[in-house]
Amino acid sequence: MRNHRSSLGTLLHHVHVSGPLSRAALAERMGVNRSTILALTAELVASGLVREEYPAATHGAGRPSLVVRPESERVYVLAFDVAVDRVVAARVGLGGPILDRREAARPRAGVDLDTVVGKLAGLGRDLVDAAPPGSVCVGLGASYCGMIRPGDGMVRYGPEMGWVDQAFGAELGRALGAGLPVFVGNEAHLGALAEYKRGSGVGFPDLIYLHGDVGVGGGILVGGKLLGGEAGYGCEVGHMLVNPFDGRPCLCGSRGCLEAETGEHALLAEAGRPPDLAGRDAARAVLRDAAAGEPAATNAVARIGDWLGIGVANLINLFNPAVVIFGGTLRDLYAVTAPHVAARICQHAMPVSRERAKLRLSGLADDATLIGAADLGFAALLADPLPLPARDC
Numbered sequence: 001m002r003n004h005r006s007s008l009g010t011l012l013h014h015v016h017v018s019g020p021l022s023r024a025a026l027a028e029r030m031g032v033n034r035s036t037i038l039a040l041t042a043e044l045v046a047s048g049l050v051r052e053e054y055p056a057a058t059h060g061a062g063r064p065s066l067v068v069r070p071e072s073e074r075v076y077v078l079a080f081d082v083a084v085d086r087v088v089a090a091r092v093g094l095g096g097p098i099l100d101r102r103e104a105a106r107p108r109a110g111v112d113l114d115t116v117v118g119k120l121a122g123l124g125r126d127l128v129d130a131a132p133p134g135s136v137c138v139g140l141g142a143s144y145c146g147m148i149r150p151g152d153g154m155v156r157y158g159p160e161m162g163w164v165d166q167a168f169g170a171e172l173g174r175a176l177g178a179g180l181p182v183f184v185g186n187e188a189h190l191g192a193l194a195e196y197k198r199g200s201g202v203g204f205p206d207l208i209y210l211h212g213d214v215g216v217g218g219g220i221l222v223g224g225k226l227l228g229g230e231a232g233y234g235c236e237v238g239h240m241l242v243n244p245f246d247g248r249p250c251l252c253g254s255r256g257c258l259e260a261e262t263g264e265h266a267l268l269a270e271a272g273r274p275p276d277l278a279g280r281d282a283a284r285a286v287l288r289d290a291a292a293g294e295p296a297a298t299n300a301v302a303r304i305g306d307w308l309g310i311g312v313a314n315l316i317n318l319f320n321p322a323v324v325i326f327g328g329t330l331r332d333l334y335a336v337t338a339p340h341v342a343a344r345i346c347q348h349a350m351p352v353s354r355e356r357a358k359l360r361l362s363g364l365a366d367d368a369t370l371i372g373a374a375d376l377g378f379a380a381l382l383a384d385p386l387p388l389p390a391r392d393c
């Protein structure tokens, strides 16, 4: 029985990640015969999780094979993303499409748990109210820009918001009143997993994802598994020490951390911008000015690129990744600093460690963390799809 249920979950997982697949492709991937696929698919169709149909475009003569397609419009999760400057809520369908979304700006300072939870719950309820009749919410997932205790969604430390031991997952679950738990993960951890499943990391089980917001987060996959550490707080690459002697102070209390040297504050300060200036638009303006050859911005980009390259060189020496992916605001930064980053990698990473390492921009752009949160929400369904929880979130 357990085997059967896990086979249902495996089949559903394949179409969730890869999209429509023929019975033959599913049989090959799962190592079972086609009649088993037929039986499993029939159960999932009866439950409204997948449907079978002819592919939209076919080539060649003869009748095309049916494909198994996830019921993306009907079966969804609510996904939430708490970033430094914004909060996002989305209805994400089985198979990964973002069906609907709501977004709100949030101030950086003085934002307490109740305010954030209240805002997110309001956005979530709006999404559910706007969902088509007959849709089913099967889970809730959230991404948070801080260190999250696995299991209960407790924010142990959120440096940008000053949160320590805040019961974010539990409170959001209560505010939504859906009778479903909210699974919470660190934004960069979730971004790494999302890029591996659907973005620039597909096919690379040994990858490093670097997520820029105001600071820098990291997610490291080894053999396709997230390197969580002893208690789930691993991969804090933003606090890797790169400049201990005259480094900039970091929010963590140390100085010279990678994020202190490469984050938004460092970029604006190096470019000589006013000390009260902040925000993604201001950082982008520096990058634009550097591309146009403005001297202070050009020097800032060179220095920040140096530090970023030193950090990545350390990671390449340590983990020998197949790919390093730059996400969030690091997409913008890497696009401008790539030559500096490459020079430092060449100088500091050992040839044997770096020779196959690719450097890529995030394929999911600003939605990597949100898509990762959605996958947290889908995890229970994919582990054991039946019976489908017919709850109205």
Ligand SMILES: [Zn+2]
Pocket (backbone or CB within 6 Å): 238, 239, 250, 251, 252, 253, 254, 255, 257, 260
């Ligand atoms: Zn730090």
